Amino acid sequence: MNSPSTLVAALEHHAVISPRSRALIAGTDTLTYRELAARSRSVARALAAAGVGAGDRVVHLALDTPAVYELLYGCARLGAVLVPVNWRLAPEEIAYILGHSDAGVVVTDDPGRVGATGATVVEVAEYPAWRDRAPDRAVGEFSATSDTPVVQMYTSGTTGRPKGVVLAHRSFFAVRGLLDSAGLDWIDWRADDVGLIALPSFHIGGMWWATQGLNAGVANVVLPVFTAVDAIRAVRENAVTTSCFVPAMLLLMLSEPGVGASEFASLRKIVYGGSPIGPDLLARAVEVFDCDFAQIYGLTETGNTAICLPPADHRADRRRLDAAGLPYPGVDIEIRDEDGTPRAPGESGEVFVRSPARMVEYFADPDATAATLSPEGWIGTGDAGFLDDGGYLVIRDRVKDLIIVAGENVYPAEVEKAIAAHPGVHDCAVVGAPDDRWGERVHAFVVARPGTEVTTRDLARFLAGRLAGFKVPSRYEFIDVVPRNPSGKILRRELRERFWAGRDRRVN
Known part of the structure; x- marks a missing residue:
């Protein structure tokens, strides 16, 4: 049987073969795969009752709870697109995203931040009742393909207005498929794994990591918001085996008073990325966490990770720790000069990536899409780097920096x-x-x-x-x-x- 290639297909697969297996853990609450599938069907009915259909946008503006993943799968059933929004943004920035996305429904823990909008606003406290009061009748589900848009992530906006990066189902399956086909376990899942979702769902790293665990059918612990204390407690109390962090999170956890290796005895692998990591921090993390490490590199536009520094390069021979890593099988990398001419190994220039996980487009912005995504599928990262003689990508910095x-x-x-x-x-x-x-x-x-x-x-x-x-x-x-x-x-x-x-x- 072919592996599922859409989020709903993967969820239904696990709801059938392991219905009582834990899907999401939030504090003392646990949601099984059968329960998650059932709730997502209820969400689809509620969204349809609110007038949401294929191609419509649904915003989540709140701390992370299982609700955001219920919404993800509920949207996917209708062909709608989930827009997770950074709740830390200023009101003006939130208003821009709500207007730009033309959201039909907004689920939020602070309705006062939504402002004037034509959308149906659902407060988190009322969300369960809203989800469950829709008429209990079948909703015609959208026949999605791997190319169907399902998530819209807004870029951080460090320069100019944020852009809505539209990602299809394939963005959440491609890397796993590439690694499985090549027989590589750089980022892998085992049947008894417990994943920790420490990155927020409004960040591509958080959404991607959560879907990897859910696609694999393992248990996933949801943190409403990251704090070092809560992350350490979650690892200890849930026997977490794998998680994805940015280096700053590792630093915060290691800086907690009295923290030691015993706190992380259950961990077998940590994936990290999002920013460079210092050699001292990495050495300390390897010593204290005492597990395998894998570094990932990518952009929201590339569907998250396109490059990986495998666990083997973090072990005895650490000559490659200055590198971002190797492209996954099936991912292409080019280094180009200012004129777009490819550079030779060892020569610096802008890094270009071509990945099957890449974005569909920038929402409602064809000019920006054309400027970023070439017809051949290449995406300019804006990062400066070079390929060494072993094919490893070494990042120097952002070109604009x-x-x-x-x-x-x-x-x-x-x-x-x-x-x-x-x-x-x-x-x-x-x-x-x-x-x-x-x-x-x-x-x-x-x-x-x-x-x-x-x-x-x-x-x-x-x-x-x-x-x-x-x-x-x-x-x-x-x-x-x-x-x-x-x-x-x-x-x-x-x-x-x-x-x-x-x-x-x-x-x-």
């Missing part, structure tokens, strides 16, 4: 990695600031480890010999926290703003 000092290129990620290696540094970020003499200068924001004192002189001495002179920051600014978006990426534009505000050009 490039700093040019007296004609020399400086990649912030490289400087940040060097600073982060200082034992007194907890976190850091590097940006380019205008300089009358050199064009731009390197400015570092540094967060010291609690209980330690780090000075500018300490850092300058530490970096001497580790970085070329023109890469060493000319100034250091000590701050309490580095601003990051929900996926863990540094909000570099926010840090640069005071240096470049009022200038027509953001380069010097």
Whole structure:
């Protein structure tokens, strides 16, 4: 029998073969696969009663609970598209997304944030009653294919207005299929696994990770919102075996007082990505968590992960830890210069990816779609990097974050990695600031480890010999926290703003 290729088909498969198996765990509440399938049918009836049909958008604007996954499968049954929205956004940003997506239904834990809209607004507290009061009659289910849109994720909006990235069912099946076909266990699921969904559903990493566990038919623990304490408790109390984190989450968990290996005895594999990880943090994580690690790299537009640094490269021979990883079988990578010409191995340029998991389009934005997704399926990542002699992708930084000092290129990620290696540094970020003499200068924001004192002189001495002179920051600014978006990426534009505000050009 062929493996399911749509979300509803996968859910129904597990509801039939293992109906009593746990699908979702939220605190003391547990939802089996049979119950999840039944609830998703109730959601489909409620959505249909509200006038939702194929192609319509349904917004989830709330902390994560099993409801978001009930909505996901309910939408999929109708051919509708779920739009998980970052509840941390400002009212103006939320209003833009609600208007842009033209949502027919909004499920929210704070109706006051929705504002004026023609959508049916369902408060989370009333959601179960709304879900279950729809007439108990069959709803004509949409005949989806792997190319049918099912989720719309809005980009983080660190530059300009956010775009709605439309993802089809294939975005949540392609990587698993590629790995299975090649017989690789870089990211794998076992029958007795318990996954922890620590990333939010409004982030592609969170939605992708949740669907991987549900497609595999294993138990999945849902955190309403990540905190280190809650994540550690969830691992311990549920005997979690695998999870996906951004490096900042690993750092927070490792920073909890008294935390040790015994807290994570059940873990067998951690997948991480979303931002670069420092060598000291990774070494500490490997030691304390004492399990396999796999690094992933990708974009919302590529359907999440397209590159993986396998567990084997995290073990004895760690020469490749500076790399993002290898493309999955069936995923293509090219490095191109500014003119679009492919670069040779070892030569830096913008990273382009072609993956079967890639997005369908940017919703209602054909110009942006054409500028990002080529007819041949290539997507420009906006990241600068190169392919080494082993075919591993090494990321230098975002192309737009490039700093040019007296004609020399400086990649912030490289400087940040060097600073982060200082034992007194907890976190850091590097940006380019205008300089009358050199064009731009390197400015570092540094967060010291609690209980330690780090000075500018300490850092300058530490970096001497580790970085070329023109890469060493000319100034250091000590701050309490580095601003990051929900996926863990540094909000570099926010840090640069005071240096470049009022200038027509953001380069010097």
